[in-house]
Amino acid sequence: MKYRYLPQTDQDKREMLEALGISSVEELFADIPEEVRFKGELQIPPALSEPELVRYFTRLSNQNVNFSTHINFLGAGVYQHYIPSTVNHMLLRGEFFTAYTPYQPEISQGELQAIFEYQTMVCELTGMEVANSSMYDGATSLAEAAMMAAGHTGKKKVIVSRAVHPESRAVLASYAHGQSVELVEVGLTADGVTDLEALETMIDDQTAAVVVQYPNFFGNVEDLAALEPVVHGKGGLMIVSSNPLALGILEAPGKLGADIVAGDMQPFGIPASFGGPHCGYFATTSKLMRKMPGRIVGQTKDENGKRGFVLTLQAREQHIRREKATSNICSNQALLALAASITLTALGKQGVQEMAMMNLQKAHYARQAFREKGFDVLFDAPFFHEFAVKLGKPVSEVNQELLKAGIIGGYDLGIDFPEYAGHMLLAVTELRTKDEIDTLVRELEAITRA
Numbered sequence: 001m002k003y004r005y006l007p008q009t010d011q012d013k014r015e016m017l018e019a020l021g022i023s024s025v026e027e028l029f030a031d032i033p034e035e036v037r038f039k040g041e042l043q044i045p046p047a048l049s050e051p052e053l054v055r056y057f058t059r060l061s062n063q064n065v066n067f068s069t070h071i072n073f074l075g076a077g078v079y080q081h082y083i084p085s086t087v088n089h090m091l092l093r094g095e096f097f098t099a100y101t102p103y104q105p106e107i108s109q110g111e112l113q114a115i116f117e118y119q120t121m122v123c124e125l126t127g128m129e130v131a132n133s134s135m136y137d138g139a140t141s142l143a144e145a146a147m148m149a150a151g152h153t154g155k156k157k158v159i160v161s162r163a164v165h166p167e168s169r170a171v172l173a174s175y176a177h178g179q180s181v182e183l184v185e186v187g188l189t190a191d192g193v194t195d196l197e198a199l200e201t202m203i204d205d206q207t208a209a210v211v212v213q214y215p216n217f218f219g220n221v222e223d224l225a226a227l228e229p230v231v232h233g234k235g236g237l238m239i240v241s242s243n244p245l246a247l248g249i250l251e252a253p254g255k256l257g258a259d260i261v262a263g264d265m266q267p268f269g270i271p272a273s274f275g276g277p278h279c280g281y282f283a284t285t286s287k288l289m290r291k292m293p294g295r296i297v298g299q300t301k302d303e304n305g306k307r308g309f310v311l312t313l314q315a316r317e318q319h320i321r322r323e324k325a326t327s328n329i330c331s332n333q334a335l336l337a338l339a340a341s342i343t344l345t346a347l348g349k350q351g352v353q354e355m356a357m358m359n360l361q362k363a364h365y366a367r368q369a370f371r372e373k374g375f376d377v378l379f380d381a382p383f384f385h386e387f388a389v390k391l392g393k394p395v396s397e398v399n400q401e402l403l404k405a406g407i408i409g410g411y412d413l414g415i416d417f418p419e420y421a422g423h424m425l426l427a428v429t430e431l432r433t434k435d436e437i438d439t440l441v442r443e444l445e446a447i448t449r450a
Contacts, residue, residue: 065403067272071436075386075427076217076411077138077165077264078272081245082355082431084346087269091339102334105310112309115334116297118341125247126261127254128283132294134337135329138264139168141280142211142241143175144293144327145260148284149209149237150181151326152291157182157207161194163216164241166416172211181208192218192379192388200230209237209260214253215246218425219363219386220379228257243267244281246384248356260284269343270336279336289313293327358430359385366428366437373445378413378423388413388423391448395424401447407440 017023029037048056072080090096095110102108115133122131135141146158158176160169162185169185176183186199194212203210210231214222224240231238237259245267247253253261265279266272284292290313298312318325347355363385367377370389378388391398395412402409414421428437 065408067408070403070406070408071432071439072408073410073426073428073432073440074408075429076425077167078275078278079245079267079427079429080272080431081267081429083269083271084343086346087339087342090342091335096335096338103311105308109309111334112297112311114338114341115295115332116299116309117345118337119297121341121344122244122265122281122283125244125252126242126258126281126283127252127256128258128261129254129286130289130292130296131281131283132292132296132332134265134332134334135262135280135282135294136333137276137278137280138241138262138266139165139171139280140329141262141264141282142168142239143172144282144329145239145262145284146172146209146211147175147179147181148288148291148293148326149239149260150179152288153208153235153237155206155208155236156180157184157204158209158211159184159186159199159202159207159236160211161185161213161216161222162187163192163194163218163220163222164211164213165217168213168241186210190379191381192216192220193222193381194227196223196226196230199227203230203234203236205234207231207234207236209239211239211241213241214250215243215384215386218379218388219383219427220381221250221383224251224253224256224258232257243384245352245356245359248352249360250384254283254285259288265337265340269339277333277336279333279340291326294329295332355430359428362430362432362434362437363387363428365434366426366432366441369437369441370444373441375444378420385429386425386427388420388425389444390423391444392422393448395422398424398444398447402440402443405439405443407443 017025022028067080096114102111105112119131119133123129135144150156150158158181160172160183173183184202186202187195189195193216199210210227212222212224212227214224216222224238228238238257239260239262240253240258242253242261242263244263244265261283263281265281270278282292282294296312297309300308300310302308314320318328318330344352363383367387371377376390378390395409395414399409399412410424410426413423413425
């Protein structure tokens with residue numbers, strides 16, 4: 001057959017026409033007047049055979065800039081990390097690849113157990129007591145956290161740090177508008193972290209929650225221990241958006257007083273993929289478990305005493321509670337949560353710590369290398385694997401020059417922070433080598449000082 005994915009033989013066509021009681025395809029359009037029918041040939045390229053089509057699209061794809069052809073220093077929320085080869089070997093098995101929320105536990109024990117293990121790993125990373133089976137992405141997970149805080153406390157004011165990812169703040173603003181929640185931003189100190197003195201003047205008894213990011217959008221590590229008494233002193237909840245990889249070496253937010261921890265599992269086994277799909281995680285305390293959005297997989301025993309897994313506490317959810325549900329999310333990112341679980345299992349506790357430490361050390365080497373070449377680094381606060389460098393030229397122009405040198409440059413902070421125009425946010429992960437970092441420094445020096 002000529003068309004591999006359209007397996008219709010002449011006999012197939014004759015049988016379909018006979019079943020319809022007509023003799024030709026043209027009879028299907030007999031009711032359309034002749035005068036309005038299109039005459040002639042459509043202005044589209046002629047059909048290609050499968051080998052020709054593959055060659056055509058291969059030529060097109062070879063024009064792309066990607067992580068295989070260029071050295072990548074772009075982060076700002078989506079990162080290039082090591083993905084164990086075992087991930088796809090497991091993930092693409094048929095029984096997992098069609099994964100959806102398993103409503104029938106008697107035939108879904110494998111999928112349910114995989115989600116349960118994912119929830120357990122999220123709790124271990126965040127230091128929280130319970131986690132759900134995943135949200136759509138980090139931004140919507142954070143927004144759900146803020147709305148849950150407003151619903152739980154009965155208060156309608158949420159304070160969010162300006163150091164939270166701009167896109168997450170935009171999603172949060174959309175959710176807040178729909179729920180009639182007042183959203184207030186608190187500014188930054190000169191070190192690029194949340195201004196606690198300003199926060200103390202803004203927070204009041206009507207504040208449902210304070211939202212911070214750890215590490216924040218600039219890569220700087222927020223002082224959660226200092227934040228906690230400020231928030232809880234006014235009866236609010238402390239919500240922390242966190243990069244889960246950083247939690248391999250940073251103290252868990254749950255140990256520092258966080259009430260809700262949300263974020264994106266993308267650093268663990270999930271490719272950048274043009275910005276999605278990703279997998280949001282959501283963890284909280286046992287006290288707030290019944291207010292938590294999304295699915296929860298629980299462990300139980302069957303009538304024979306054997307361990308089993310079920311969807312639990314479903315009375316919170318929209319398919320039962322309707323408009324009284326804790327949230328209208330009605331699914332989860334089972335496949336991508338599984339990818340994160342496989343990655344975490346392959347790395348192990350020590351591997352996660354080592355991977356996080358490599359990010360930390362390589363980023364600090366890079367920042368020092370820039371300083372030795374006379375570049376101004378934006379902040380002096382402790383940071384994880386991102387930092388900002390002042391270029392003295394428009395970042396967009398610099399990035400175009402870097403592309404010519406085979407480098408994907410960093411994020412233009414001026415897009416969302418006008419006061420930091422001309423600053424590039426660089427991400428240095430464990431995949432970057434010393435030679436690649438030195439190449440970046442050398443190229444930026446040549447471009448900005450030409």
